[in-house]
Amino acid sequence: TLPMGLARWWLPVQAVAPVLVWVVLGLQPPVWVFPVVFVGLLAVYWNAVGEGVPLYLTNPKTWRAVENLLPEQPGVRVADLGSGLGGTLWHLSAARPDVRFEGYETAPLVFLFTRLRLLVQPRANLRLRFLSLWRADLGMFDVVYCFLSPVPMARLYAKARREMKPGGLFVSNSFAVPEVVPDNTIQVDDGRRTRLLVYRM
Numbered sequence: 125t126l127p128m129g130l131a132r133w134w135l136p137v138q139a140v141a142p143v144l145v146w147v148v149l150g151l152q153p154p155v156w157v158f159p160v161v162f163v164g165l166l167a168v169y170w171n172a173v174g175e176g177v178p179l180y181l182t183n184p185k186t187w188r189a190v191e192n193l194l195p196e197q198p199g200v201r202v203a204d205l206g207s208g209l210g211g212t213l214w215h216l217s218a219a220r221p222d223v224r225f226e227g228y229e230t231a232p233l234v235f236l237f238t239r240l241r242l243l244v245q246p247r248a249n250l251r252l253r254f255l256s257l258w259r260a261d262l263g264m265f266d267v268v269y270c271f272l273s274p275v276p277m278a279r280l281y282a283k284a285r286r287e288m289k290p291g292g293l294f295v296s297n298s299f300a301v302p303e304v305v306p307d308n309t310i311q312v313d314d315g316r317r318t319r320l321l322v323y324r325m
């Protein structure tokens with residue numbers, strides 16, 4: 125990390141940003157471009173503001189690690205809380221046609237993207253809901269997967285414990301529940317050394 129706790133990847137961002145500002149000002153775009161770009165970014169990063177959860181994506185190696193955690197018996201139900209662009213759900217719903225999947229997402233443009241994706245790449249066993257994860261009934265699911273941020277983890281785990289059936293799995297990509305030891309930790313063999321933290325209810 126750099127001074128002030130900044131991650132190293134901020135260095136190239138800081139280097140490129142002033143050049144981009146200079147290029148954009150040189151292009152003299154019409155003034156409406158700026159609010160349109162702002163609203164577009166807001167519709168994608170909607171939950172960065174209120175929930176402390178931006179958009180970033182689970183990678184394919186981690187999709188397969190999550191797939192390996194799904195119980196083998198038929199009739200299993202799985203939720204992705206904050207389903208993003210749907211990569212995890214599309215992979216899993218193809219790999220396990222016997223399992224029913226549900227995604228929850230409230231960033232408007234991100235949700236719209238997955239709705240359109242469902243038209244182009246239909247999945248009979250996948251349902252997408254424009255609903256906050258806080259309003260999801262977790263009691264319906266055998267496995268709950270999330271990739272969020274440190275901010276919601278304590279509250280979300282408390283909700284999972286209240287609502288999920290005994291034996292259900294609460295799986296968090298990267299972000300641990302404070303002061304709770306996971307029942308299992310899966311180390312994924314990917315570039316960012318992803319860990320899946322598995323909590324059994």
Ligand SMILES: C[S@@+](CC[C@H](N)C(=O)[O-])C[C@H]1O[C@@H](n2cnc3c(N)ncnc32)[C@H](O)[C@@H]1O
Binds near residue numbers: 168171
């Ligand atoms: C880091 S992304 C993960 C996307 C996807 N699950 C994946 O792994 O590829 C987190 C997503 O959670 C969504 N999100 C955050 N808070 C939410 C909430 N309260 N209800 C629904 N979605 C939420 C964000 O909009 C974002 O798309």
